[in-house]
Amino acid sequence: xxxxxxxxxxxxxxxxxxxxxxxxxxxxxxxxxxxxxxxxxxxxxxxxxxxxxxxxxxxxxxxxxxxxxxxxxxxxxxxxxxxxxxxxxxxxxxxxxxxxxxxxxxxxx
Amino acid sequence: xxxxxxxxxxxxxxxxxxxxxxxxxxxxxxxxxxxxxxxxxxxxxxxxxxxxxxxxxxxxxxxxxxxxxxxxxxxxxxxxxxxxxxxxxxxxxxxxxxxxxxxxxxxxxxxxxxx
Numbered sequence: 001x002x003x004x005x006x007x008x009x010x011x012x013x014x015x016x017x018x019x020x021x022x023x024x025x026x027x028x029x030x031x032x033x034x035x036x037x038x039x040x041x042x043x044x045x046x047x048x049x050x051x052x053x054x055x056x057x058x059x060x061x062x063x064x065x066x067x068x069x070x071x072x073x074x075x076x077x078x079x080x081x082x083x084x085x086x087x088x089x090x091x092x093x094x095x096x097x098x099x100x101x102x103x104x105x106x107x108x109x
Numbered sequence: 110x111x112x113x114x115x116x117x118x119x120x121x122x123x124x125x126x127x128x129x130x131x132x133x134x135x136x137x138x139x140x141x142x143x144x145x146x147x148x149x150x151x152x153x154x155x156x157x158x159x160x161x162x163x164x165x166x167x168x169x170x171x172x173x174x175x176x177x178x179x180x181x182x183x184x185x186x187x188x189x190x191x192x193x194x195x196x197x198x199x200x201x202x203x204x205x206x207x208x209x210x211x212x213x214x215x216x217x218x219x220x221x222x223x224x
Contacts, residue, residue, distance in 0.1 A: 004151065033212060042113075042199065042215035043152075050209055087152070095207035096165070099151040 002026045004100035011106045020073045020103045028093020034073045035087040083107045112136040115216035130185040132200030140206045141183045146197040159206040190223045
């Protein structure tokens with residue numbers, strides 16, 4: 001079966017750095033997405049990786065290793081507004097998104 | 110401002126009621142999706158439409174009935190639901206059904222409670 005694993009919850013301190021990991025087993029691979037979802041709101045797109053390596057976008061970076069079935073989202077200079085759930089999703093060979101259950105990130109002052 | 114809108118934002122209904130959820134996208138996209146989001150569970154894909162044709166129906170009970178009258182609008186008709194159907198229902202759209210850099214844009218969702 002297809003599976004996406006990510007930690008259920010993480011806690012970090014304002015101003016620090018946090019890395020959220022995602023491992024996947026899917027039938028085929030057509031890219032990996034990270035989304036941010038604040039409580040009661042829509043998921044919003046953060047990043048997309050289809051080739052191995054690091055994609056940087058401001059305070060957020062996303063890394064992909066296709067051979068290891070592994071990705072991480074790196075958040076730097078954490079702010080209180082970064083408290084949210086972070087969703088990892090992989091597009092399989094049928095171009096269907098397979099979603100993880102999300103990682104709830106709690107930022108403490 | 111999101112390019113995908115959903116109404117209503119909140120809905121409480123009894124098990125014998127019939128209601129409809131509405132989604133509209135203003136992005137000129139060709140693909141639209143219905144998802145169910147339950148607490149601490151992955152997003153569950155319910156239906157996929159591409160150019161107004163249904164291309165995916167992930168074993169969804171018949172009490173959920175989608176309708177896509179044009180590429181900008183998507184409805185989810187609800188009929189004799191069960192309490193376990195209570196969840197956040199999210200609509201999304203993307204430029205096309207397949208291809209690289211094809212991120213989905215989500216609406217704010219409808220929080221549904223079935224009594």
